[in-house]
Amino acid sequence: MKKSVAAALAAVFIFCGCQKKSAERSAFFAMDTFCTVVSDSSTEQIEKVINTCSVNLDAYSGELNSFNENTFTKNEYIYDITEKTFALNDEFGDNVDITSGALTVLWGISSDSPAVPENTDISLALDTIGRENIVLENATVKKPLSTKLDFGAVAKGYACDLVYSECEKSTADYAIVSLGSSSLLYGKKPDGTDFRIEIKNPDGDAPLGMITTSECFVSTSGGYERFFEADGKKYCHILDTETGYPTESDLVSVTVICYGENGGIKSDFLATDIFLGGTKNLKKHLSRDDYKIVAADKNKKLYVSSGLDFEINLNSGYSL
Amino acid sequence: MKFINLRDGIIVAAIFLSALAFVFVGNFFSGQTAEISVGGEVARIVPLDKDDSFFVGDVSFEVKDGEIFVTDSPCRDKICVKSGGIKNVGETIICLPERVSVRIIGKSDSDSADIIVG
Numbered sequence: 001m002k003k004s005v006a007a008a009l010a011a012v013f014i015f016c017g018c019q020k021k022s023a024e025r026s027a028f029f030a031m032d033t034f035c036t037v038v039s040d041s042s043t044e045q046i047e048k049v050i051n052t053c054s055v056n057l058d059a060y061s062g063e064l065n066s067f068n069e070n071t072f073t074k075n076e077y078i079y080d081i082t083e084k085t086f087a088l089n090d091e092f093g094d095n096v097d098i099t100s101g102a103l104t105v106l107w108g109i110s111s112d113s114p115a116v117p118e119n120t121d122i123s124l125a126l127d128t129i130g131r132e133n134i135v136l137e138n139a140t141v142k143k144p145l146s147t148k149l150d151f152g153a154v155a156k157g158y159a160c161d162l163v164y165s166e167c168e169k170s171t172a173d174y175a176i177v178s179l180g181s182s183s184l185l186y187g188k189k190p191d192g193t194d195f196r197i198e199i200k201n202p203d204g205d206a207p208l209g210m211i212t213t214s215e216c217f218v219s220t221s222g223g224y225e226r227f228f229e230a231d232g233k234k235y236c237h238i239l240d241t242e243t244g245y246p247t248e249s250d251l252v253s254v255t256v257i258c259y260g261e262n263g264g265i266k267s268d269f270l271a272t273d274i275f276l277g278g279t280k281n282l283k284k285h286l287s288r289d290d291y292k293i294v295a296a297d298k299n300k301k302l303y304v305s306s307g308l309d310f311e312i313n314l315n316s317g318y319s320l
Numbered sequence: 321m322k323f324i325n326l327r328d329g330i331i332v333a334a335i336f337l338s339a340l341a342f343v344f345v346g347n348f349f350s351g352q353t354a355e356i357s358v359g360g361e362v363a364r365i366v367p368l369d370k371d372d373s374f375f376v377g378d379v380s381f382e383v384k385d386g387e388i389f390v391t392d393s394p395c396r397d398k399i400c401v402k403s404g405g406i407k408n409v410g411e412t413i414i415c416l417p418e419r420v421s422v423r424i425i426g427k428s429d430s431d432s433a434d435i436i437v438g
Contacts, residue, residue, distance in 0.1 A: 027362075034416070196433045198437070208438065218435070222438060255438060
């Protein structure tokens with residue numbers, strides 16, 4: 001009896017072992033959003049990388065909060081993300097400003113009680129903004145007490161870069177990691193096909209279209225999901241640090257694809273930067289080789305980088 | 321002496337068939353399915369081929385005509401309610417304040433996206 005049962009169990013194990021390896025999935029809340037990880041390899045390490053990054057860069061708790069109440073920090077995450085963002089500012093300008101924390105808090109758009117602030121308060125907040133006041137040296141970030149750092153525009157993309165490094169170290173053949181507005185499409189899918197990225201329609205109906213691409217980072221920016229209403233007007237969560245008010249950009253959605261190392265923070269930075277720049281500043285971005293974009297404006301017009309495999313959905317109501 | 325007698329044969333067959341059942345049962349969910357998570361943990365799996373309405377925590381859902389909607393939530397902005405219905409693999413509805421998320425899982429066809437952004 002034992003011999004035959006053993007034989008049956010052996011057959012079962014061999015049979016089950018020959019089944020196609022299924023994807024590992026993980027879903028959790030981090031970085032103030034819902035995160036999902038799909039990979040052919042263990043998702044545990046990826047989840048850990050994201051959670052650690054989240055803890056270090058969260059503006060409302062932990063290290064960053066302490067730093068904001070102080071004047072210096074040696075936190076490696078804060079130093080690294082600040083240095084990388086400033087390099088992007090050098091190349092693309094200062095639309096995206098990580099020193100705008102006082103302004104973000106003032107508008108409190110994600111808080112329980114957002115309200116339109118007084119102009120005097122806005123002026124006071126604007127006075128604290130400016131990266132010329134930040135000093136990076138000896139692995140230390142120094143700032144004036146009144147300046148508050150906020151990495152909302154770059155943190156998720158930065159986390160994707162850390163995930164990329166983790167994937168390179170692991171045995172993963174592919175990983176699809178979504179942190180809400182920033183994602184990493186890593187490696188190559190088991191069936192060998194390229195990744196497909198669907199872009200949502202700001203008006204909620206049929207998608208704008210589908211991008212087909214090899215491994216990349218993708219980030220989006222749009223005013224239509226996080227906003228508050230006051231006196232019949234919609235205020236979006238993307239602030240213009242020139243005016244101190246939510247941006248009045250004529251764009252409704254910007255999607256940026258970047259390739260290679262540090263592509264995560266770059267795509268996240270550019271998604272906000274390009275959104276703030278409006279249609280009048282789009283031209284210079286559309287011909288770049290190191291990143292590709294799909295932008296939609298308030299007049300239902302689409303702008304797509306040359307060389308990007310983007311299939312427009314004819315039912316979207318948007319046109320090229 | 322026989323190598324295998326009837327009793328052993330039945331036990332072997334039973335083990336083998338139950339293993340087969342585990343392997344194939346996943347493929348029977350050929351319709352779309354919604355996975356509702358709270359705080360990142362899966363709370364409920366909902367087949368979308370049957371109309372239904374129910375609560376997960378304080379958030380109320382409805383399944384109708386193959387789509388799932390959030391019909392009400394205690395959150396302030398009700399973005400989850402305004403999102404409308406979802407039915408395609410990869411689509412999600414999120415309620416951040418309630419830490420509830422809904423996503424469509426199931427057999428993906430070649431037309432569906434790996435990721436939905438925007």
